[in-house]
Amino acid sequence: MASDPTVRAGAAGSAIDSLGVLSEDSRRRMFTFVRRARRAVTRDEAAAGVGISRKLAAFHLDKLVDAGLLRAHYETPERGPTVRERLLEQYGYEPVRETATRLRLRNCPFQPPAAKAPEPVCGMNQAFLSGCLDGLRVNGVHAVLAPEPGECCVRPEPSDHDRDDRTTPDR
Numbered sequence: 445m446a447s448d449p450t451v452r453a454g455a456a457g458s459a460i461d462s463l464g465v466l467s468e469d470s471r472r473r474m475f476t477f478v479r480r481a482r483r484a485v486t487r488d489e490a491a492a493g494v495g496i497s498r499k500l501a502a503f504h505l506d507k508l509v510d511a512g513l514l515r516a517h518y519e520t521p522e523r524g525p526t527v528r529e530r531l532l533e534q535y536g537y538e539p540v541r542e543t544a545t546r547l548r549l550r551n552c553p554f555q556p557p558a559a560k561a562p563e564p565v566c567g568m569n570q571a572f573l574s575g576c577l578d579g580l581r582v583n584g585v586h587a588v589l590a591p592e593p594g595e596c597c598v599r600p601e602p603s604d605h606d607r608d609d610r611t612t613p614d615r
Contacts, residue, residue: 549596
């Protein structure tokens with residue numbers, strides 16, 4: 445959830461109604477938590493941040509969104525290691541989940557030859573990962589060259605907008 449500074453109340457009553465939503469203690473603490481996070485937070489994070497259940501957090505977050513104090517967007521979460529992650533580990537990669545739908549590869553299993561000839565080795569690495577994704581029939585993800593110091597030069601990237609239970613702060 446994120447605060448929405450672009451929302452402007454047209455009338456004083458509307459602004460007061462929006463602020464009235466903050467009269468409930470848990471909701472006010474949740475709003476403060478989301479504002480201070482200054483990044484997208486999940487319902488689970490919001491619940492843990494104020495010490496309430498996820499279900500109750502979802503209720504309060506929805507009220508804050510309805511009042512125009514937060515803005516929400518949703519993505520489809522993955523749970524536990526996926527087949528894709530297990531396969532990458534099997535071939536020597538160290539996948540790290542950045543979000544529910546985005547992986548980063550912390551290492552390159554081809555580092556020694558890549559250090560000597562990055563262009564052909566990274567191209568081969570991209571082709572290899574593309575083949576793995578195709579073989580697994582992974583939809584909505586493709587392998588792209590995205591060199592980062594100390595990490596793999598190839599990154600699995602979404603090719604469409606998947607969904608997750610996250611909200612983004614407005615800045």
